[in-house]
Amino acid sequence: xxxxxxxxxxxxxxxxxxxxxxxxxxxxxxxxxxxxxxxxxxxxxxxxxxxxxxxxxxxxxxxxxxxxxxxxxxxxxxxxxxxxxxxxxxxxxxxxxxxxxxxxxxxxxxxxxx
Amino acid sequence: xxxxxxxxxxxxxxxxxxxxxxxxxxxxxxxxxxxxxxxxxxxxxxxxxxxxxxxxxxxxxxxxxxxxxxxxxxxxxxxxxxxxxxxxxxxxxxxxxxxxxxxxxxxxxxxxxxxx
Numbered sequence: 067x068x069x070x071x072x073x074x075x076x077x078x079x080x081x082x083x084x085x086x087x088x089x090x091x092x093x094x095x096x097x098x099x100x101x102x103x104x105x106x107x108x109x110x111x112x113x114x115x116x117x118x119x120x121x122x123x124x125x126x127x128x129x130x131x132x133x134x135x136x137x138x139x140x141x142x143x144x145x146x147x148x149x150x151x152x153x154x155x156x157x158x159x160x161x162x163x164x165x166x167x168x169x170x171x172x173x174x175x176x177x178x179x180x
Numbered sequence: 181x182x183x184x185x186x187x188x189x190x191x192x193x194x195x196x197x198x199x200x201x202x203x204x205x206x207x208x209x210x211x212x213x214x215x216x217x218x219x220x221x222x223x224x225x226x227x228x229x230x231x232x233x234x235x236x237x238x239x240x241x242x243x244x245x246x247x248x249x250x251x252x253x254x255x256x257x258x259x260x261x262x263x264x265x266x267x268x269x270x271x272x273x274x275x276x277x278x279x280x281x282x283x284x285x286x287x288x289x290x291x292x293x294x295x296x
Contacts, residue, residue: 072222075220098281098282100284102285102287107289107290108289108290109184109270109272109287109288109289109290110223110270110272110285110287111286111287112284112285115282115284117282156222156223160281160282161281162281162282167225167228167238167281168213168225168285170215170222170223170224171222172220172221172222173222
């Protein structure tokens, strides 16, 4: 069985400050890892994903996440946040070699303060 | 542009009534999923389908059913609505044959259902 833990339910941060949203996972097999973002009153959309290769993955809007196998983590970071980054962020995991059954974390609400 | 739509966007119903939520995608994706989103639980999988005539139960399937008669649609039916089914429901789709685990899922805008 696989699981995802997002310990922080809410993260307030001032505009232009750095932010880290934490995600830890557990799985007995190799995994694929995802970060999805949900803007208010919208569905989720993919922010970035790790499949294989380089452990550092980047999104087009300045977010990055690093896969750390030894710590079973996939934390999301941005060096300088904008008001438009205010949203809820979900970490998700699937297990390689099987059908796509995605396990989502409980989400972290990022509130960017002007 | 391809998209995934859900209807209605908001629904209020009474306990015991049958309710059907529609999901329609124009991506021509093989795989479709229904989730519910509740505070403190994130998204939980209700049912999923890897193709026409294929349906499978997710982790919270009790009280829900789906059918897949074509590629584009996966309606979700609440057989007898209960207050515990008050939630926001999201439909999603992905491309790969047999539900490749590396796929990106594309989500609809959601349906907010209130059961009184």
